[in-house]
Structure formats: structure tokens, C-alpha cells
Amino acid sequence: SNPFSMTGDAFDEALLSDRLIPRLLFVEISIFINLHLGNWDNALEMTNRYRRNPQKVKAHFLHSHNVANAALVCHEQYKRTKKRKYMSWARGYHQELVKLSNQGAVTASALQLLLEAESSTSTKTKDDAARKCKHAYDKAIARLQDLQLWSYEALAKDRAARSLLQLGQRATASKFLISAKESYMRWGADAKVIQLEEDIESNFGGHV
Secondary structure (H helix, E strand, C coil), rough: CCCCCHHHHHHHHHHHHHHHHHCCCCHHHHHHHHHHHHHHHHHHHHHHHHHHHHHHHHHHHCCHHHHHHHHHHCCCCCHHHCCCCHHHHHHHHHHHHHHHHHCCCCCHHHHHHHHHHHCCCCCCCCHHHHHHHHHHHHHHHHHHHHHHCCCHHHHHHHHHHHHHCCCCCHHHHHHHHHHHHCCCCCCCCHHHHHHHHHHHHHHHHCCC
16 A cells, blocks of 8 residues: 555556545555546545544654645645645645655655645746746656656656646646656556546647
8 A cells, every 4th residue: 555666557456446446445545546647636535534534644644655645635726726724734744744854754855845846836927937847846856766756756747747837838848748658658557648648639739
């Protein structure tokens, strides 16, 4: 049930299980899958299940990947709804990740960079936001590559593409999107590759 050690094949198998028999999977794996596929409502539902049970939060969210995944879900929900509670939750998870990083958790320090990239677009102008966004994601991706966290490297590229596309940076976004597709192919997550191919067709007419 550890996303860090999950292979692309296992990702596809877990996705199939979750579609056939919802709630069969461990909650942390369900969050991980829905996060990668952009199924934000499902991801938030799973995150809320932890928040309603403090004992489970204490038991499971001490793991850096669960903290980071929850924060990413909350960041996206804030972008979608502008409800301040989601940003508050995201900051709380981010602080927990900082604590883990300070305690020597190397993976936590890498995922912390990803969360910082998620927050990098909150500037006054789109051009400034785009520059900061690209720089922050490049930094996070490089660190995730160094640690061979392949699934999170692919996720970071995907998130970068979508953030830059929203900022009107189509050319840069397309490069991140095709790179994300290649990373997911290397990881072996065929379901995500198919989704990205559809996104490329939808956003760029299949030409990137």
C-alpha cells in the first residue's frame, strides 16, 4: 500500500479494482490513483475520510507521500472552489511535510518542492506567475528524478503542464505534457498514458 513502491502495472491493476469494486483499495492508494488521474472529487472524498478520523490521520499521514498527496488535493480544490478551508488544510499538510523533511525524510524534502510549485502561481501578473511556475516545477522535477521517484516525476510534469496552460503558456505547457506522457510510459501506467493522449488531442489537436 505504499505509492512510492508502486509500479505502473500495479497502478493500472489498482485502478481497475477501484472501478470494479469502489472502496476496495486502501484509502491512501485510492487518493494516489485519483490524484494522478485528476479525479479530484473522489480524491477529496478519500482525504476527508482521514480528516474525520484523527487516529487514522496520525497513523497514516506521517508518511510523507500521504501528506503530500492530501496537500495536492487541497491545493486543487482551492483552485476550483476558492474556499479558504482547502488552502488552510493544504498549509497544514505542508507544515507537516516540512517537519518530516527537517527530521531527515529525503522524500519529504522532494515532495515539499512539488507543493511549493503548486503555490507558485499566486502572483500579480500572468507572465511573472508563469516564470515562477516553470522554475518551481523544474526544480521539483529535477529533485524527484534524482531520487528516482518516477511516478511523482511524471505527476509533477503533468501538473506543470496544466498550470502553465491556465496561464496561457501553451508552448511550454505542451512540452511538459509530452514529457509527462513519456514519463508515464516509462513508469508503465498505460491508463494515464491514454488519458494524456486524449488531453493532447483536446488541447493541442494532437500536435505537440
